[in-house]
Amino acid sequence: MQSTDMVSATEVAQTSYSNSLTTVTGYQLNKTNLNLQNEYHRQNSSSGIYTSNSMEKADTTKEIDDTSASISSNVHQAPWDKVELVASADLRAELATNKPPEGIYAWIVIFACFVSLMLSIGINDAYGVYQQHYQLTEFPDVSTATISWIGTVQFLIMCLGGVFSGFLCEHFDTRILNAVGAVIMGVAFISGSFCISVGALMATQGLLYGLGASFPFVAGTSIPSQWFTKRQGLATGIALSGSGIGGMWMTSATSALIESLGRPWAMRVTGIIAMAAVLAVSPWMRVRLVPNRSERIIDWSLIKERRFCLYLIALVFVIAAYFGPFYQVPSYSVVVLHKSDSWGSNMDTLMNGLSVVGRLSVGLLADMVGPLNLLIANTVLAALSLLVFWVPFTSVGTLLAVIFLFGFAIGGIVSVIPVVAARIFGLARLPSIIGLLFVGYFIGGLLGVPPMSALLDNVGHRTDYTSSIWYMAMLPVCALLFLVAMRFTITCKLRVKI
Structure with missing residues (x-):
């Protein structure tokens, strides 16, 4: 079989949920022939051809063998030493299901996911303002x-809670879980407003809020892909852009609230808004596919797949790099560039706004050029923005370049991560798959901001950010290596939509 045919087989297994060809373990079976075989079995069964008579059984077996031989003549076997299909067993099963509705209700679900992520992730993205105020x-x-x-505990618990939330989403109504998360988020920030020590804030603003946000985080990330096929990338991008928009307006709002009302009342207002908004959209946070109710919290069988391991390791480095600029740009602006506190928080707002543009742009392009290709391209852009503009320079202009490029790139990365998981590893167990990815997020959170801050304290003495920025810049470089390796396990051809 020629190489173009092999690539075609791989692409069908990855992306064609409503394709007329069914791809199974390296074979392309013509759907018409399969229908003929099914019709043959139906007619024979209804006419009572399967009797106890041994001669009739023999005749029947011969006729079935002839039919199978006819089908096999239309089968092309891909050489296994040349290509490995991406489709999992779950994905192959999904090829036979009805395509998602992609109607008005589907877009209402996307809006609900948008609002849930706007508050749950947006508040976490705005933590840089609190970091600046505390510091x-x-x-x-x-x-x-x-x-x-x-802020690190907030994100880590969100990810760790996401592991269990993915399991709970398979066993309970996601609408109820989303509402429970909304209440916990509100209680966390309201109780945190009365705290006067770092330890107490770590328990409320960090641990408790992270636990509550994990429910809308998992639901809002995994649900959009279930409602769309043709516009899957766009729909997911719109839903995930909520986190960027939330980070954008929450950053400005938090800064203004702290200046006018003080930190305690800023947290109370934030908690009330988060709880009310997420509760309001919870009735529409509904899954379309009935999930397989696994007895395991995490589907560890994916770890046996080399491709998934490469993807998981890449995400560890991506997430480690994600929060660095958001947490350090506000204080960097004050300490190094001698700007005001509000100027620094405005840079965070701008970066969040550009991440929204990245999410929407990549959502549109993912359906045209392939989500994995875009994930690699955006990782390259994120690495270059830090290495070329932030490492060697300490000026306002170069910092703005970092904010524009990194903000756009990281928004696209976050948007396309669940799309890649859905396309390559299947939709049926996507909540538990994302739950396993949250393990990678958790490790990435540990490898991100804490080491950067330790380098700033111990090497830079809270004034020299060079070592911290170097560490930050190498993280997307490491992620890129594993993403490229993962792509090569699918195909070595560059002009292939993956």
């Missing part, structure tokens, strides 16, 4: 690394 105003004698653990 420079409220707790000036506490190390940067210690303060950064508030």
Whole structure:
């Protein structure tokens, strides 16, 4: 079989949920012939051809063998030493299901996911404003690394809770789980407003909020792909753009609230808004596919797949790099560029806004050029933005270049991660697959901001950001190596939509 045919077989297994060809373990079976075979079995069964008479059984067996031989003549076997199909057993089963509705209700679900992610992830993205306030105003004698653990614990618990939330989403109504998460988020910030120590804030703003946000985080990330096929990338991009838009307006709102009302009331207002908004959209946070109710919290069988392991390791480095600029740009603007506190928070707002553009742009392009190709391209852009503009320079212009390029790139990366998982590893168990990816997110959170902050404290003495920026820049480079290796396990051809 020629190489073009092999690539075609791979692409069908990856992306064609409503294709007229059914791809099974390296074979392309003509759907018409399969229908003929099914019709043959139906007619024979209804006419009572299967009797106890041994001669009739023999005749029947011969006729079935002849039919199978006819079908086999239309089968092309891909040489297994040349190509490995991406489709999992779940994905092959999905090829026979009805395509998603992609109607008005589907877009209502996308809006609900948008709002849920806008508050759950958007608040986490805006933590840089709190980091700046704690570091420079409220707790000036506490190390940067210690303060950064508030936001880090928030994200880590969100990811760790996401592992269990994925399991719960397979067994319980996601609408109820989303509402429970909304209440916990509100309680966390309202109780955190009364805290006056880093430890107490770590328990409320960090741990408790992360636990509550994990429910809308998992639901909002995994549900969009179930409702669309043709516009899957766009729909997922719109839903995930909620986190960027949330980070954008929450950053500005938090900064304004802290200046006008103080940090305690800023947290109370934020908690009330988060709880009310997420509760309001919870009735529409509904899954379309009835999930396979696994007894395991994590589907560890995926670890046996080399391709998934490469993807998981790449995501560890991607997530490690994600929060670095968001957490450090506000204080960097004040300490190094001698700008005001509000200027630094505005840079975070701008970066969140550009991440929204990245999410929507990549959502549109993913359906045209392939989500994995775009994930690799955006990772390259993120690495270059830090290595070329932030490492060697300390000026306002170069920082703006970093904000524009990194913000756009990281938004696209976050948007396309679940699309790649859905296309390559299947939709049926997507909540538990994403739950396993959250294990990678958890490890990435540990490898991200805490080491950066420790380098800033111990090497840069809270004024020199060079070592921290170098560490930040090498993370997307490492992610890129594993993503390229993963792509080569699918095909070595560059002009292939993956």
